Amino acid sequence: MQKIRLLLVDDETNFLNILAKRLKKRGITPELAANAEQCLSIIDNQPIDVVVTDVKMPDMDGLQLVKTIKSKYPDIEVILLTGHASTRDGIEGIKAGAFDYLTKPVEIEQLLEKIHQAFEKVFQKQEKRRLAEFQAKIEQQMIVTERLASLGTLATGVAHEINNPLAIIKEAAGYLGQLLKKKDMEDFTYKEQFEKGISKIETGIERARLITHKLLGFVKKSETSSLSKVDLKELVTEVFELLQREASFKNIQMILDTNESPFIIHSDPYQLRQVLLNLLTNAIHASGIDGKITITVKYEEENTVVIAIEDTGEGIPKENLKKIFDPFFSTKCPGQGTGLGLFVSNNIIRKLGGMIEVESRLGQGTCFYVKLPQKVINDSELAKQAVHPD
Numbered sequence: 072m073q074k075i076r077l078l079l080v081d082d083e084t085n086f087l088n089i090l091a092k093r094l095k096k097r098g099i100t101p102e103l104a105a106n107a108e109q110c111l112s113i114i115d116n117q118p119i120d121v122v123v124t125d126v127k128m129p130d131m132d133g134l135q136l137v138k139t140i141k142s143k144y145p146d147i148e149v150i151l152l153t154g155h156a157s158t159r160d161g162i163e164g165i166k167a168g169a170f171d172y173l174t175k176p177v178e179i180e181q182l183l184e185k186i187h188q189a190f191e192k193v194f195q196k197q198e199k200r201r202l203a204e205f206q207a208k209i210e211q212q213m214i215v216t217e218r219l220a221s222l223g224t225l226a227t228g229v230a231h232e233i234n235n236p237l238a239i240i241k242e243a244a245g246y247l248g249q250l251l252k253k254k255d256m257e258d259f260t261y262k263e264q265f266e267k268g269i270s271k272i273e274t275g276i277e278r279a280r281l282i283t284h285k286l287l288g289f290v291k292k293s294e295t296s297s298l299s300k301v302d303l304k305e306l307v308t309e310v311f312e313l314l315q316r317e318a319s320f321k322n323i324q325m326i327l328d329t330n331e332s333p334f335i336i337h338s339d340p341y342q343l344r345q346v347l348l349n350l351l352t353n354a355i356h357a358s359g360i361d362g363k364i365t366i367t368v369k370y371e372e373e374n375t376v377v378i379a380i381e382d383t384g385e386g387i388p389k390e391n392l393k394k395i396f397d398p399f400f401s402t403k404c405p406g407q408g409t410g411l412g413l414f415v416s417n418n419i420i421r422k423l424g425g426m427i428e429v430e431s432r433l434g435q436g437t438c439f440y441v442k443l444p445q446k447v448i449n450d451s452e453l454a455k456q457a458v459h460p461d
């Protein structure tokens with residue numbers, strides 16, 4: 072359980088100091104206030120769980136203080152210390168919202184027990200709130216996941232449909248291009264304009280093809296047959312080689328950092344290659360001249376593998392961090408990014424039982440963490456495990 076953040080309030084300095092000393096010996100170091108005003112100022116400036124306050128104080132008395140604290144900070148519990156034989160004050164205090172009261176002179180053990188009880192109440196409330204927040208977050212996440220899933224289904228359906236007319240346009244543009252090359256077209260007045268037009272059509276087709284290709288890659292199911300042993304070290308090296316040329320244009324250094332060799336996991340090599348290509352391409356795009364990209368592959372906890380792709384590039388502004396996994400979110404110039412790389416990668420890793428996390432500092436760089444189970448378990452294996460759990 073967390074430490075109790077306690078505040079003692081009393082205008083008798085001696086009493087306050089002795090009480091503080093005794094509590095300190097028993098593991099609680101309280102904040103001290105000599106009157107209600109000081110007490111309220113401390114509460115305004117730092118988190119407090121329990122207040123123990125005297126009732127009789129010159130400025131605002133303890134009862135008024137309970138009311139003020141409870142109206143502003145209902146989660147704080149207040150224990151009142153009343154004068155000898157003034158039970159009425161105590162009862163009034165409880166009516167005003169105090170947790171309980173003790174009569175002076177106080178037994179330190181009794182006070183300690185009361186403080187623990189009050190704190191238990193505070194703790195339970197905090198736990199309840201944390202749970203409610205967690206549930207709200209999960210619900211929110213589920214809404215987003217469902218939204219993305221339906222968007223994914225729709226988008227991939229559209230991608231399939233678009234592929235057919237795209238093929239026809241490509242065919243027709245090619246045919247027109249061939250016609251323009253014929254001898255009897257040599258003197259055609261608008262030949263150059265037609266050629267330019269056809270070239271534009273072809274560029275457009277290529278871009279549309281790239282989008283449909285990425286969307287369809289996203290829908291590819293991680294079938295049982297595609298799960299196999301993967302040497303992550305070999306896979307990263309292969310992706311490095313594929314991107315070497317692009318990185319060399321900016322003199323970017325690419326480093327693979329791992330202690331294991333080989334680094335074997337059980338996953339989908341095809342899909343992982345696609346994710347690494349997407350993340351590394353992004354890192355290269357974000358890097359300036361002489362940048363550095365480091366891929367670290369290591370084990371985290373039991374059965375979890377982390378692939379960290381760290382760059383020294385431009386970083387991601389805070390307001391964009393929430394959007395980068397959304398489909399079609401891109402800060403790249405039109406024609407240079409479809410905004411599908413991270414959306415697709417995130418969905419692939421989720422299907423493989425993992426997650427992608429990101430940390431970024433504007434102007435300093437970004438690190439994407441791909442966390443994967445060491446072994447992706449497919450449905451039939453899950454069923455087997457349910458029958459024969461080890």
Ligand SMILES: Nc1ncnc2c1ncn2[C@@H]1O[C@H](COP(=O)(O)OP(=O)(O)OP(=O)(O)O)[C@@H](O)[C@H]1O
Binds near residue numbers: 349357384395400437
């Ligand atoms: N390593 C990185 N450093 C800085 N910004 C990044 C990085 N990776 C991604 N981003 C930001 O996230 C956006 C979305 O990335 P994503 O890969 O999804 O799409 P894209 O790279 O723009 O296009 P493409 O679909 O061609 O990959 C990028 O446009 C960029 O703004």
Ligand SMILES: [Mg+2]
Binds near residue numbers: 349
């Ligand atoms: Mg990208």
